[in-house]
Amino acid sequence: MLGFRCRRDASGSTMEDKEQLARQLLDKIEETEDEERYRSFRDQLYGLGPDVLPLLRKELASYHYRRRMAAATNLGRLGDAQAVSELVRLLNDPQAGVREMALFALGILGDTSVTDAILNSLNDYDADVRYRALVALSDLGYGQLEDVLIRCMNDEAYGVREQALGQLRTIGSVKAVPAVLRALLERESEMQQMAEEALDRLVPKMTREHYKRLREELKPRERRLVLNYLEARNLQEVYGTLWKKLQLVSKNSGSKRGLDKYGRILNSPDEREFLSRAYGRDEEVDLLVDHFGNPDVQRSVLLVGEAGVGKTAVIQEFAQRLIDTDEDWKVLETNTSELISGTRYLGDWETKLKEMTDAILKDKSRVIIYITNPNDLLGAGAHSKSDENFADFFKPYLHRGQVHMIAECTEEALKGGLSRDPGFLRLFRQVKVQPMDDKQTLDVLEKRVGDLKAHGGRKVTAEEGTLEQVVDFAKSFYTRAHAPGRACDLLDALVDYAGRKSDDDEKVVELRVEQLPPCLSEVTGMSLDLLDDTIPLDLDETEEWFKTRLIDQDHAVDSFVDRLAMVKAGLGDPERPLGVHFLVGPTGVGKTYFTKLVSERLFGSDDRMIRFDLSEYQGRFAVEKLIGSPHDKDREGLLTEAVKNQPYSVLLFDEFEKADPEIYHLFLQILDEGRLTDARGRTTDFRQTLIFLTSNLGASKTSIVPVGFDGNNGQTSYTGHIRHKLDEFFAPEFLNRLDEIVVFDPLTPRAMERLVELEIAKALERRGFARRKLRVRTTRAAMLWLEEQGFSERFGARELKRTIERSVLAPISRLIVTEPGGHHGKTLLVDEEDGDLTVSFVRREETTGTPALPREPRTPSRVE
Secondary structure, three states: OOOOOOOOHHHOOOHHHHHHHHHHHHHHHHHOOOHHHHHHHHHHHHHOHHHHHHHHHHHOOOOOHHHHHHHHHHHHHOOOHHHHHHHHHHHHOOOHHHHHHHHHHHHHHOOHHHHHHHHHHHHOOOHHHHHHHHHHHHHHOOOOHHHHHHHHOOOOOHHHHHHHHHHHHHHOOHHHHHHHHHHOOOOOHHHHHHHHHHHHHHHHHOOHHHHHHHHHHOOHHHHHHHHHHHHHOOOOOOOHHHHHHHHHOOOOOOOOOOHHHOOEEOOOHHHHHHOOOOOOOHHHHHHHHHHHHOOOOOOEEEEEOOOOOOHHHHHHHHHHHHHOOOOOEEEEEEOHHHHHOOOOOOOHHHHHHHHHHHHHHHOOOEEEEEEOOHHHHHOOOOEOOEOOOHHHHHHHHHHHOOOEEEEEEOHHHHHHOHHHOHHHHOOEEEEEOOOOOHHHHHHHHHHHHOOOEEOOOEEEEEOOOHHHHHHHHHHHHOOOOOOOHHHHHHHHHHHHHHHHHOOOOOOEEEEOHHHHHHHHHHHHOOOHHHHOOOOOOOHHHHHHHHHOOOOOOHHHHHHHHHHHHHHHHOOOOOOOOOEEEEEEOOOOOOHHHHHHHHHHHHHOOHHHEEEEEHHHOOOOOHHHHHHOEOOEOOOOOHHHHHHHHOOOEEEEEEOHHHOOHHHHHHHHHHHHHOEEEOOOOOEEEOOOEEEEEEEOOOOOOOOOOOOOOOOHHHHHHHHHHHHHHHHHHOOHHHHOOOOEEEEOOOOOHHHHHHHHHHHHHHHOOOHHHHHHOOEEEEOHHHHHHHHHHHOOOOOOHHHHHHHHHHHHHHHHHHHHHOOOOOOOOOEEEEEEEOOEEEEEEOOHHHOOOOOOOOOOOOOOEEOO
């Protein structure tokens, strides 16, 4: 049965009928992998009404999480107060989606006795669950909701903070002002807009006592950033009193804003808790202290090294070292964006920089400017009428030694940045910061563990061997950075994971080796059985999973399963992509579909497949579309940007033979070195991607099935023909870099039966059927007709899709539109008669009959 129809009580259906239909819907809910279909079946289940409540309560204990989700959702929507205790039990369900829907139901049901259980869900590790808990507390009218919302403004998940601020905007009192002010510092404009709307309502209600408490609750760093925001948005007069009160709290500047107007004073006591430590970098830190400790020094310092080597940590360690000295130092951290903010007219930025340098020269302390984006100094401030920029402004001050800078950048960024102005670059002493080896990195981690805190401020320890594994895994999965930074990033992720998984009553969180694979699975999205050495990879099950979905291409499945085994065993080349497969064969045989299956198997969703149709990348600007333009800094490359945003993904390059010849040269770098340099000189890492190229070269204009194809000799001849065409078209250095050339076979009549079933099922998932709750039954004769008419050696499955569109969906559409709204919940029969397909509606009394339904004799739609 390929659909459902919900029969109403008016038609005489009994409770047993509804329960039977509900069970069928629950089975479909369990089977479907499509989110839209799940929601459709869930809503149909809700439409059956209160008669199915006993069944839904039983389903709360179902073995399948989607059944539990659907049951919980609909018990809430149907107002079943008897289910409250069981829904509370589901708040400890292992599936986050189930916990989320249980909270949804409890919020609707309105039983305030469950408030404590919902409050506990605010500590859930899943952000969607925490979000839903806030909504549920609002639905219950929780009396202390504002305090909860204020706490949740510090949640790590943006969605939770957004929900909290959205409610505070409406119900918040003056005590929420500090949290609302911090929301002004969010990156998202939506949060900033909501925060301003809340301030418009709350600031007029503030009293002198409120402003006094505000001084205690906002840290100096937060006050500075809020003042910068208000100034950049020209809100000084709108919030006049707030503007003045925030300035009065500066400890170092008296009643006026000092250097903190232009950035944060990195080595102030208030900032110390935010500074990183630079373990193992004593030599570099001592060099900075000695350099700037010389009163006669004139040159500034530029730290140069790869991402992750610890340049920022060295500068922050240097700032901490200055706090402990007797001399009066200030390290002013800023960047071009902060310095240019609030300047609206041409020349305003020069005035602001002049004010800053004058303030530096007048300051009693020795001031060092820490520029976090030095390469942008050459472009900041320039416009169509003048080439003057920030670098030109600072040159004379740096040359005379009146102003000192410290900055950091990578080698590649330096080539496209400061190196373009050699005169400016000579004003800096370059200090190289080299990556650490494994032993040095391990030493850094051992020292760093003692400084880390898990959720709730708990102390962190690591069992023996864990940190060595962190170093090892980081080399494989954090390839965008160098040591020790990549290992530190993985350590931070592991601390967060272990803290969420441990009992809140534990005073110490211990990091263990077995926690690394599930932690990496969360970070990368990769299947746990590929990451955890303690979980065997069931190759037979994996092969079966692919072969039930991909018809008659077993050799393609076998070659990829071998690649999965290499990835699992860690025996692949660490300097190349995880795999590079060239899929060649006729159109419509499943090459693109296969890559979607790979993405689903590896990452749980085919959304992780990034597709480029290379027939669209031809001509003069083809390469620029992929890697960006050297003449347009605002134009990102589509390929490099996509991989930077999602380094763990499946890449598909369709119709590779149609690409511009220049694109082949790009792929030589990707396939050989696992990286690609974009138009700005920045490197994108491809080592965590699986790459698939497709082509129908040699199969589109020749006989698809050579003579003798039914035997092994014919198969060998066909494969040899395809490979010969590849050798003629592509250069040897390109083909030699491929891991596997997989030749897809043309479709055979034997494959059509399964293909017809799959394509019919896909077609009936379309919105028009679900919206009208139409059932469709297809007779065996009709299926055989589609197998014969839809078979095409040349066009593959696409011919079958066209046949279904033309011979099934088009006649159904004509029947539906002739009487809009009159066919809701009916059943359609697709049958074969006299060599053609017929489509007709079935009478009501026939819908409960056997599968061999008689055709409705009235108004059939004949397909010629």
